Amino acid sequence: MFVYIVRRLAGMMVVMLIVAAVVFVIARVVPGDPAAVMLGASATPEDIAALRTRLGLDEPLLAQFLLYLGQIARFDLGDSIFLNRPVIQALAERSELTGLLTLMSVGIAVLIGVPVGILSAAKRGRWVDQTALGLAMLAASVPSFWIGLTLIKYLAVDLTWFPVAGYGAPDASLGERLRHLVLPAIALGIPNSALILRFTRTSMLDVLGDDYVRTARAKGLPPRVVVLKHALRNAMIPILTVIGLTAAVMIAGAIVTETVFGLPGVGNLIVSAVLRRDYPVIQGALLVVSAIYVLINLTVDLLYAVVDPRVRY
Amino acid sequence: MTRFSRRLFTAALGAALTTGALGAWNAPALAQQPGSVITVATIGEPPTLDPVGTTSDLVSIITQHVFETLFTFDKDWQLQPLVASALPQVSADGKTYTIPLRSGVTFHDGSKMTAEDVVASLDHWTKASPRGKTVAPLVESIAAKGADSVVITLKEPFAPLTALLAMNNGAAAIVPKSVIDGANPLKSLVGTGPYKLLEHKPDQYIRLVKFDGYASPTGPASGYAGSRVAKIGEVRFVPVPNAATRVSGVLAGQYQFADSLPAEALGRFKGVAGVQPVIVKPFGFPLMIMNNKTGVAANQKVRQAVLAALEPNDMLLAGFGDPAFIAPEGSIYAQGTPYYDAASAKPYGEHGLSKATELLKAAGYKGEPIRIMTSVQYEFLYKMSLVAQAQLEAAGFKVDLQVLDWATLLQKRGDEKAWDAFFTYHTFVPEPSLITFINPSYPGWWDSPAKKEALAAFNREMDPAARKAKWVELQKLFYSEVPTIKIGEFYNLAAASDKLTNYTPTPWPFFWNAELKN
Numbered sequence: 001m002f003v004y005i006v007r008r009l010a011g012m013m014v015v016m017l018i019v020a021a022v023v024f025v026i027a028r029v030v031p032g033d034p035a036a037v038m039l040g041a042s043a044t045p046e047d048i049a050a051l052r053t054r055l056g057l058d059e060p061l062l063a064q065f066l067l068y069l070g071q072i073a074r075f076d077l078g079d080s081i082f083l084n085r086p087v088i089q090a091l092a093e094r095s096e097l098t099g100l101l102t103l104m105s106v107g108i109a110v111l112i113g114v115p116v117g118i119l120s121a122a123k124r125g126r127w128v129d130q131t132a133l134g135l136a137m138l139a140a141s142v143p144s145f146w147i148g149l150t151l152i153k154y155l156a157v158d159l160t161w162f163p164v165a166g167y168g169a170p171d172a173s174l175g176e177r178l179r180h181l182v183l184p185a186i187a188l189g190i191p192n193s194a195l196i197l198r199f200t201r202t203s204m205l206d207v208l209g210d211d212y213v214r215t216a217r218a219k220g221l222p223p224r225v226v227v228l229k230h231a232l233r234n235a236m237i238p239i240l241t242v243i244g245l246t247a248a249v250m251i252a253g254a255i256v257t258e259t260v261f262g263l264p265g266v267g268n269l270i271v272s273a274v275l276r277r278d279y280p281v282i283q284g285a286l287l288v289v290s291a292i293y294v295l296i297n298l299t300v301d302l303l304y305a306v307v308d309p310r311v312r313y
Numbered sequence: 314m315t316r317f318s319r320r321l322f323t324a325a326l327g328a329a330l331t332t333g334a335l336g337a338w339n340a341p342a343l344a345q346q347p348g349s350v351i352t353v354a355t356i357g358e359p360p361t362l363d364p365v366g367t368t369s370d371l372v373s374i375i376t377q378h379v380f381e382t383l384f385t386f387d388k389d390w391q392l393q394p395l396v397a398s399a400l401p402q403v404s405a406d407g408k409t410y411t412i413p414l415r416s417g418v419t420f421h422d423g424s425k426m427t428a429e430d431v432v433a434s435l436d437h438w439t440k441a442s443p444r445g446k447t448v449a450p451l452v453e454s455i456a457a458k459g460a461d462s463v464v465i466t467l468k469e470p471f472a473p474l475t476a477l478l479a480m481n482n483g484a485a486a487i488v489p490k491s492v493i494d495g496a497n498p499l500k501s502l503v504g505t506g507p508y509k510l511l512e513h514k515p516d517q518y519i520r521l522v523k524f525d526g527y528a529s530p531t532g533p534a535s536g537y538a539g540s541r542v543a544k545i546g547e548v549r550f551v552p553v554p555n556a557a558t559r560v561s562g563v564l565a566g567q568y569q570f571a572d573s574l575p576a577e578a579l580g581r582f583k584g585v586a587g588v589q590p591v592i593v594k595p596f597g598f599p600l601m602i603m604n605n606k607t608g609v610a611a612n613q614k615v616r617q618a619v620l621a622a623l624e625p626n627d628m629l630l631a632g633f634g635d636p637a638f639i640a641p642e643g644s645i646y647a648q649g650t651p652y653y654d655a656a657s658a659k660p661y662g663e664h665g666l667s668k669a670t671e672l673l674k675a676a677g678y679k680g681e682p683i684r685i686m687t688s689v690q691y692e693f694l695y696k697m698s699l700v701a702q703a704q705l706e707a708a709g710f711k712v713d714l715q716v717l718d719w720a721t722l723l724q725k726r727g728d729e730k731a732w733d734a735f736f737t738y739h740t741f742v743p744e745p746s747l748i749t750f751i752n753p754s755y756p757g758w759w760d761s762p763a764k765k766e767a768l769a770a771f772n773r774e775m776d777p778a779a780r781k782a783k784w785v786e787l788q789k790l791f792y793s794e795v796p797t798i799k800i801g802e803f804y805n806l807a808a809a810s811d812k813l814t815n816y817t818p819t820p821w822p823f824f825w826n827a828e829l830k831n
Contacts, residue, residue: 031724031725032720034720036727037360037720037723045727045754046446047446054497085515090515093515149557152558160565163567164558164561164562165555165567167517170514260558262555262562268516272516275690275719277720
């Protein structure tokens with residue numbers, strides 16, 4: 001197991017180096033000038049050129065890339081051109097919100113998707129199953145921003161049960177901050193629950209057709225025990241995989257929901273950085289996100305061994 | 314229902330009730346706002362909080378509470394003193410400005426403002442500000458005269474100087490000498506304004522709190538001028554890039570003011586208690602900037618043909634939807650402002666396809682594509698460009714409409730070979746020399762000999778009435794040479810809570826003198 005983990009981590013380094021190079025090149029190949037964006041539409045070419053020099057943007061590309069690699073080797077992601085602070089700090093400031101939002105939305109997606117998927121598989125062909133599949137299709141089809149705007153309209157504006165947007169006042173408690181994340185988590189969780197529901201249903205149906213399940217039923221075990229104790233555990237591996245992928249995608253993929261709810265998360269940071277051509281943030285954030293993605297995949301792979309004792313590394 | 318599915322149903326119902334309870338508990342607290350804090354929703358995160366080096370309007374909305382300039386504008390857009398104690402004494406030859414300073418002005422760090430601080434601030438402005446840099450070649454010297462005034466000596470008369478000194482972006486902000494570092498950004502954000510910066514968390518909030526040591530100018534409040542009193546304890550600016558969220562937030566009471574709302578949101582405020590829509594006029598004007606230097610649009614007759622082909626009212630309606638937010642106004646300055654003149658803008662209304670076609674023929678147009686840049690990042694510009702494309706094609710133009718993201722457009726417009734026209738907009742500025750396309754180095758490059766002469770005459774003229782006459786001459790030239798197409802006027806929709814009283818609608822909203830009722 002230890003050797004397996006070390007090998008995977010070494011592979012992660014290679015992946016991140018490739019990501020670093022690709023992101024660096026793409027960020028600079030795309031037209032657009034961060035100096036022009038910073039100074040505004042009425043800036044003159046002379047102002048823009050002066051700012052580019054001050055920011056080191058007029059250095060040769062190779063020099064900029066070598067500087068960048070040297071920074072990464074020292075775990076330094078550079079300083080944001082716009083935010084006037086280290087990229088690591090900018091990411092750290094957003095990590096609490098993004099982490100909590102991811103946990104809450106994955107939690108909602110799992111709490112809806114897994115039980116309903118199990119029920120749907122257990123009641124295959126019945127009205128419960130048909131209804132669940134229909135609702136899953138609806139949930140997957142409706143865009144998350146529409147869900148978000150609808151939740152805002154009815155639960156925030158009309159009923160004032162929840163805040164409309166933001167992450168709370170400067171002195172807000174953790175409870176208040178969590179309240180700000182309830183509606184965004186629901187908006188993100190519902191579409192993702194559809195995917196988890198379908199995977200759970202499919203995986204359970206595969207297992208429920210096995211001989212040992214028929215044997216368990218023949219022995220007179222209650223249906224709940226057959227499904228939850230014997231079938232579910234064997235069906236967990238693909239379910240875990242999709243839960244892990246969902247969580248990984250949500251780290252930086254919640255941009256639309258973050259925009260609708262005015263949340264300063266990692267997704268918002270990356271898109272703002274792209275629009276402003278804030279190269280250090282684009283590079284640093286994507287590097288961190290890719291590292292998290294790889295780590296989540298590794299964690300999911302290790303969890304296989306927990307769920308299924310037959311899996312050994 | 315089996316016992317298993319009953320348990321599942323019960324669990325789901327419990328989760329829903331918990332979520333509802335979590336929301337309903339504290340709901341009354343959410344609807345109330347602390348009495349001395351207002352939350353202002355803006356269009357996004359400002360690129361900086363240093364008002365000197367940028368002309369961004371968002372920056373000026375926020376930093377005008379913290380930094381002050383020597384002069385400012387009243388409700389009629391007339392110059393008034395702010396950090397200065399009176400308007401400047403100008404020598405007969407127009408080259409020497411003696412500016413008396415108010416006494417007892419304190420910076421946010423507790424130090425008292427001196428004439429040396431003002432001199433250092435003005436010097437920094439000529440090096441670091443896009444507006445100051447246009448003035449720098451004309452400046453002979455800036456020096457203190459005693460402890461209570463400064464003298465600016467110019468190499469030649471330049472009438473726009475005081476207006477440039479009064480602008481709240483690219484601002485000649487008065488700061489302590491100790492925070493100035495050559496042409497670099499300010500070392501710390503210390504001003505003389507009624508509010509000081511407490512905290513800035515990018516993409517989350519900017520907190521400005523009342524500065525107890527503030528020394529206000531005297532006189533009745535008028536526009537940005539006169540007495541300023543910080544009646545609200547804290548002004549909190551939050552970036553909310555999504556316009557629909559800004560609308561929802563002000564309707565729900567989470568924001569007491571929301572800026573730059575879409576025109577189509579006006580209907581959502583009808584009949585709603587507690588929130589009022591605010592329509593700000595004048596606000597801005599969309600432009601189709603032509604390339605006067607290179608390419609097909611460098612031909613004056615082609616530009617005149619473009620002017621004749623376009624129907625501005627159609628473009629404005631496409632961009633904004635509601636006639637309440639637009640005016641097909643040809644005068645560069647809107648009605649009610651000192652530089653308004655309709656007569657010299659007559660060609661604005663003289664359009665027609667046959668006229669456009671004749672002009673194209675006279676120009677010797679051979680069907681070369683006219684490359685027009687636009688961006689969906691400003692949806693109203695994009696919609697107007699689609700209408701313009703159709704109108705120009707009907708007149709016989711071949712149009713290559715290039716839809717770019719804003720950052721790419723800003724970069725590409727610097728390359729004179731890459732475009733023939735681009736869509737942008739201009740917010741209201743009180744002084745004509747602040748208009749971007751008047752500057753010959755601004756992309757578009759309007760720099761004909763006649764314009765150089767007319768602009769020089771306008772800038773040298775110190776008498777206000779004579780200046781107006783010279784501006785009219787410049788506007789006539791604008792409509793004969795057509796360096797840029799002014800599409801019309803548009804107004805801004807904002808929204809304010811009914812609890813926010815004594816608020817004055819202006820293009821750059823401010824909150825001194827405003828109060829929050831309980």
